[in-house]
Amino acid sequence: MSIKAAILGAGNMGKGHAKRLLESGAQISCVCDKSRAAREAFRSEIQQENLQEFEDFDKMLGEGDFQVLFICLPPFAQDHQFERAAERGKHIFIEKPIALDTDTGRRMVESAGKNGIITRVGFHMRQGAAVRKMKELIVSGKAGRPVLFHGHYSCNSLHTPWWINVDLCGGQIYEQAIHVYDLCRYLMGEPKYAAGVMGNVCHNHIHNYTVEDVSASFAGFTNGAVAAITANNCEIPGEWIGSFKVVYENVTADFRDFNHAVFTYTGESEIRTETVDSREDAYLDEVKEFLACVKEKRQTTCDIREGFKSLCYVETVVESAGMDGVKIGLHK
Numbered sequence: 001m002s003i004k005a006a007i008l009g010a011g012n013m014g015k016g017h018a019k020r021l022l023e024s025g026a027q028i029s030c031v032c033d034k035s036r037a038a039r040e041a042f043r044s045e046i047q048q049e050n051l052q053e054f055e056d057f058d059k060m061l062g063e064g065d066f067q068v069l070f071i072c073l074p075p076f077a078q079d080h081q082f083e084r085a086a087e088r089g090k091h092i093f094i095e096k097p098i099a100l101d102t103d104t105g106r107r108m109v110e111s112a113g114k115n116g117i118i119t120r121v122g123f124h125m126r127q128g129a130a131v132r133k134m135k136e137l138i139v140s141g142k143a144g145r146p147v148l149f150h151g152h153y154s155c156n157s158l159h160t161p162w163w164i165n166v167d168l169c170g171g172q173i174y175e176q177a178i179h180v181y182d183l184c185r186y187l188m189g190e191p192k193y194a195a196g197v198m199g200n201v202c203h204n205h206i207h208n209y210t211v212e213d214v215s216a217s218f219a220g221f222t223n224g225a226v227a228a229i230t231a232n233n234c235e236i237p238g239e240w241i242g243s244f245k246v247v248y249e250n251v252t253a254d255f256r257d258f259n260h261a262v263f264t265y266t267g268e269s270e271i272r273t274e275t276v277d278s279r280e281d282a283y284l285d286e287v288k289e290f291l292a293c294v295k296e297k298r299q300t301t302c303d304i305r306e307g308f309k310s311l312c313y314v315e316t317v318v319e320s321a322g323m324d325g326v327k328i329g330l331h332k
Helices: 012-023 036-046 057-063 081-087 102-115 129-140 172-188 282-296 304-321
Strands: 004-008 027-032 052-054 068-071 091-094 119-121 146-154 191-199 214-221 226-232 241-248 251-257 260-265 272-277
Touching: 004 012, 004 057, 012 027, 012 036, 012 068, 012 282, 027 036, 027 057, 052 057, 057 081, 068 081, 068 282, 081 091, 081 102, 091 282, 091 304, 102 304, 119 282, 119 304, 129 172, 129 241, 129 251, 129 260, 129 272, 146 172, 172 191, 172 214, 172 226, 172 241, 172 304, 191 304, 214 304
Parallel strands: 004 027, 004 068, 027 052, 068 091, 091 119, 146 226
Antiparallel strands: 146 241, 191 214, 214 226, 241 251, 251 260, 260 272
């Protein structure tokens, strides 16, 4: 019998996950959004039979027929829906960032553990073919010791009105570059300390533009590795870039993105290269993993605890930037 899913947030991300749920063999039984127009657009695009529509989330929790919940809300719209769904035993897929502060994130982790639910955070870049290749080299020991992570996120867009307001989205580091920060943790280990700087260079003339449009950080890890991550919203219009380089003792990997990378093996008798060039749908892969884990009653590889740890990382960077780049021990 197929898994029944509910979508909270009927925007582009909610519709994208719904399509991949259907492709994965699940059923969309409920959609919840305060906007009637958003619900109607969802229904016309998804075209799922017997779809229940809800304006109120708690009403959907009480009356809806579903096992898994996809939380696809912007950060400002989250209001403890995660904890309320966890108390009802719903397994939860939640988009990043899981929260805008670690106190809230910690309560989410505690709620998930207390209620024994399966969780997945939408860090889709982890599912990329090139990232999976790097992780295999690390886990097998072939990569050797970790040395350096150098990441970069860039775009040039005003996005939506809520995105340019730091009180609603947290800023570019929280809302976008967190993907790169999460990959850094995933591939390098746990940061011990971090420091950051950020500013608004190109958009300070725009009303209500209060997020940073340029940032840089460095971090030191418990295993001795270091990382540098930069981001900006002043680069090439129409392009969203998440590139990075990973240096290990025996391999250096240059990633154009999570699906494309050139691996240079330096720990062998002769230097050789290997190219990963994939068009796999990382969003589909993360949905499939989540559903498989729900069916098999096992935790995912990117559960709510992973989302919390990456939230701690970016919160520390932003806090440091507010103190002119003072190095801060990572929040736990």
